[in-house]
Amino acid sequence: MTVFVAALVLLGLLFALFYFETALHTGSAIFAAAWLLLGFLAPVLWHPAALLPLILVLAVLNIPALRRALISRPVYGLLSKTMPTISDTEREALEAGTTWWEKELFCGRPDWQMFSQISLPRLTADEQSFIDNEVEQLCGMLDEWQIHHHLKDLPEDVWQFLRNKGFFGLIIPREYGGKAFSPYAQSRVMSKIATRSLTAAVTAMVPNSLGPGELLMKYGTDEQKQRWLPGLADGTELPCFGLTGPEAGSDAGAIPDVGIVCRGEHEGRTVIGLRLTFAKRWITLAPVATVIGLAFRLEDPEGLLGDASKQDYGITCALVPANHPGVETGRRHYPGAPFMNGPVTGRDVFIPLDWIIGGQEMAGKGWRMLIECLGVGRGISLPALATASGEVGYRSVGAFARIRRQFNIEIGKFEGVQEATAEIAALTYTLEAQRHFVTKGLEDGTPSVMTSMAKYHATEMMRTLINHGMDIGGGRAIQLGPRNFMALPYQSIPVAITVEGANILTRSLMIFGQGSMRCHPFLYDELQTLTSKDHQQGLKDFDPLFFRHVGYTLSRMARTLVLGLTAGRFSTIPDDANDFAAPWYRLLNRFSATLSVTADTALAVLGGDLKRRELLSARLGDAHSQLLLASAILKFHAGQPADRANDAHAEYALTRAFHLAQEALFAFYRNFPARFAALLVKAMAFPFGGVVKAPNDDMIRELGTLIMEPTSVRDTFGSFTYLSLDPEDALGRVECTYRKLLEVDDAWQAVLKAVSRGKLSGRSLAEQLDDAAAQGIIRQEDIQPLLEYDAMRYDCLLTDAFDPAFFTEAQAGGSRQPPAPEAEPIFPSSQSAAGGVAGDGNEAASKTERMEAP
Known part of the structure; x- marks a missing residue:
């Protein structure tokens, strides 16, 4: 019996050491001391047959030379044969950008002190004034029915207003004439415009998103900045960026367009430059742009750049005036909305080397430049469109559901309708929470994984809530005309879904594929050692990484089991968490640990093959994304009025997020090929089965009712949109009628x-x-x-x-x-x-x- 008790104590101690992630040397010393002390209770522990194995194991684990020879070398040899090679393009993509709160969630032990210190962004006085005045005035000038169905373009006075008021220079520093607005302010500007006109919003957003302006600010030479940024800021220069083409859409790394280093004539002189041949399509603003950013593959067959051993430099970015000889623009695509979009082509176009963004030293570094700059489009522009659609849908559909009666009752009181309106309400709340959280992350860096999550989930939520709105509006919503407040947002869905990387690819490849490498504390560094050409140095670097990784995994397994058995009741949460938020923070702890163990299991079993198992990796990405959304909702809710309306919206949105995360994990476990491993992880994480059910009928009824009421949430969403009170306007008609109903109800x-x-x-x-x-x-x-x-x-x-x-x-x-x-x-x-x-x-x-x- 004493031996059994001693064994239990040692097992419990080992479990505790893993749970608290004790360092190897410290943990070994504590375990050895406990073994010796327990020898007084069970002398068999002092027997040489027991002590010798203990000493041997501890020696192997703690003496690097022994550990490398007996464990690390065989593991290194096995893994180095199974790991896929990383291309230069993939390496640049993985190294680009930063990580933020998404890494804390992936690692299974969120730092709540860090979370508490995150303060959601606010507008400066200048930013608020611009939104209240210039943006408000612009919105009043816009009639999307006329733009969409008659003009097929913005009116000339709107184009001029955009130029004169600095809408194209929001991100450009003040010293060049720009406004230097924060990511949050950019989102608010674009979102408010989008509540009035998708065409105007896209037109304003592109110069402030992926394009020459941002690339010049981050990588341009001083001469390039002086040449282009003032014109981009005041609108005398209008940019576009040529990235995608017939052979390269979401797979931008497959760009076939090429620039050959050669000698040629420029401004009457013979200089070293590039001869470009390119065919780009789907390029927004291309038909009216004055300067074109181009991405192409740079080749130097004659070694004119100074390195005769290097011919293929990889993707490079350059700036080319649209009127440069050989460049062809002007034709238009028709993406279902009349914003300017078209092809850009060129054959044997010669440009000097100093037109490369950043000059010759940035030759071949274009892919990393693009990946880091894509974050603005993914994290700001497209989510801003989605958020605008949600907030307009919330107010207009909620009002319409109260105004419209069938069978002598408001249609919004039918439970079938409430099932849809509750989703609209919860998704809109989630979108606004995500907007605040992600733009805060962009203030602190360029989190490429988080912005991919934002783009995918924002546009998918937009698709869902607009479709619900169309269902509720019925025939009123499908008949085109200036009265219809739903049709044009509905037509905009495919635009947001497909640009900046198609959603299918973003979900199935990017979020977890890039996220696992960027967010895992050891994986990318281990992969670097495994693909090292110097195997001796690679093994030496691999050894401490591998054992720290093993300790990390065992720690997360212990944490997952404890949190699963206790429902996370004793886990650490933010000090400022109130009674509403506390249970949700504990769920975040639990799901974060579960995601960490599940991801490590997948990587350990499938290795490089996980890259091709897109269904599995997409589900892990879904779980990770929903935890980020839950974090955003909690942070946003904490800053809103403390009333039932906010609590009800947050409760539904959080329940939805955690339920989706849980279902993604369950689907992963059902389909994981290593059945024993999947069942073991699921048993540790969910020993009593699922812990979060989908929103119940009471929640649906409450939110379906609240969306029709004048609540603080409705007021909050209204403050982010353009509110027309013109009874002849599509949205103004609904708003005025709703307000009149409240007066006489x-x-x-x-x-x-x-x-x-x-x-x-x-x-x-x-x-x-x-x-x-x-x-x-x-x-x-x-x-x-x-x-x-x-x-x-x-x-x-x-x-x-x-x-x-x-x-x-x-x-x-x-x-x-x-x-x-x-x-x-x-x-x-x-x-x-x-x-x-x-x-x-x-x-x-x-x-x-x-x-x-x-």
């Missing part, structure tokens, strides 16, 4: 209730209201506001209808603008409060549309 509900019970007489609403006032159901002074609301309500439900000339002119491509839909007469006094049409419906019909029963 008590009286309106009283009338509806009386009508449903047959208490009111009269065929028209006016007659019914008079009777309601006579019976004391409403006040006399309520009658006129109710009639005004009913007129607005009915107008809000109407759909555009066009004369045949609209279609014939559009088809013929006539020079005159097709006629707008005719105004439709509204006869609210002919409508009963129950929503039916009194008398013959044809009496209330315009020549363009028969009145639909509201």
Whole structure:
């Protein structure tokens, strides 16, 4: 019995040493001391047959020469044969950028002190003023129906306004005439514009995203900065960037465009330069750009750059004026929205070497430059579009669901509709939380993994919530026209999904593929040693990394088991966590440890083959991403008003995030080829089964109701958007009607209730209201506001209808603008409060549309 107790104590001690991640030498000393002390309880531990194995094991683990010879060398030899080689392009991509909170989550032991010190970004006075004035004024100038269906371009006065007010120079330093706005301010600007016009938002976003401006700021020579940045800041120069082409889309590393180093004529002199041949497509702003950034493969067959042994330099970036001989622009693609997008081509275009961004010393370093700069597009621009879609959808669909009635009840009160509106509400809350969190990360560095997560999940959430909005709007949402507030955002979905890397590739290859290398504390360094040409030095470097990795894995296994058995109740959480947040932080601890162990298991079993197991790696990426979103939601929620509306939105959003993370892990375990390993990890992490269920019906009903109410959350989202109060505007019509409903709602509900019970007489609403006032159901002074609301309500439900000339002119491509839909007469006094049409419906019909029963 004493031996059994001693063994249990030693096993428990070993488990504790792993759990607390004790250093090898310290842990060995503690374990040896405990062994010797326990010998007083169980003398068998002092027997040479027990002591000699202990001494041998501890000696091998703690004496580097023995450890390398007996353990590290065989492991190194085995792994070096199975590890895939890393191309220069892959190496540059992996080394590019920084890591932030996503690394803490991946490593299984989040640093909550670091998290507590993260303060969400705020606008400066200049940034707030720009949004309140210039951006507000710009939004007032935009009519997306006219832009999209008639002009096929921004009006000239809008183009000039964008130039004059500095919209193209938000990221450029002040000394060059730019505004030097923060990532958060850039996101807010683009998001607000996008609530009004996708075309204008994309036009403004590209110069401030991946393009010559950012590349010049980070890598350009002083001469290049002086030459280009002032013009880019004031809009006299308009940039585009040629990256993708017929043979290279998401796989930008496969660029076939080439620049050959040679001698040629430039400005009357013979100089060393590049002869470029390229064919780029899908290049936003290309048809109107004055300067083009180009990515191409640089080759130096004659060794003119000074290194005769090096011919292929790899991807390089250069700046070329659009009017340079041999460059062809002007043609347009048509991506379903009329922002400027088109091909850029050139054959035998000669440019001097100093047109390479950063000069000759940056030759061949273009891929790393691009990877680091892609973060702006992925982390700011596209999520800003998605967030704008969510916030417009939240307010407009929520209002419409309360205005629109069927079966004598607001459609937003049907539980089937609430299932959709609750998702819209939760996803919008998540998008805004993500925006705050990711832009804060971009202030501190260039976190390439986190921005890939942001781009993929933001655009997918946008797809989901807009589709829900279309379902709720029904026929009102699919009929194109200036009244429709859903159709154009719906058409924009594919644009956001496909650019800056197709979503399928981002999810299946990039998030975990790059994330595991960038976020794992040892993996990339180990891979470097395994592919080293100097095997002796590689083995020497590999040995301490490998044993630290083993200790790290054992620590995370112990942590996962403890957190799984205790539901994380005793784990460390932020000191400032309140009662609402505390359980969610414990879940983050638990899921973070689980992700760490699961990822290490996958890497250990599959090795380099995991790169090709995209279904498995995508699920690990999903789990990692949802933990980042949960962190963002918690941080955002802490800064919002302490009320039930915020709690309900955060609760649903967090439940959704953790449930998705859990389901991604479960799907991984079900499909992992090493069944025993998968079942073992799952048993450690979830010993009692799943711990997070999908949002329940009570949560759905509550959020489905809140989206129709004037809450603090609705106000917060409204502060980030352009709020039109023009009753002739697509969104303004809904907003004005909703506000009017809030004013008269008590009286309106009283009338509806009386009508449903047959208490009111009269065929028209006016007659019914008079009777309601006579019976004391409403006040006399309520009658006129109710009639005004009913007129607005009915107008809000109407759909555009066009004369045949609209279609014939559009088809013929006539020079005159097709006629707008005719105004439709509204006869609210002919409508009963129950929503039916009194008398013959044809009496209330315009020549363009028969009145639909509201």
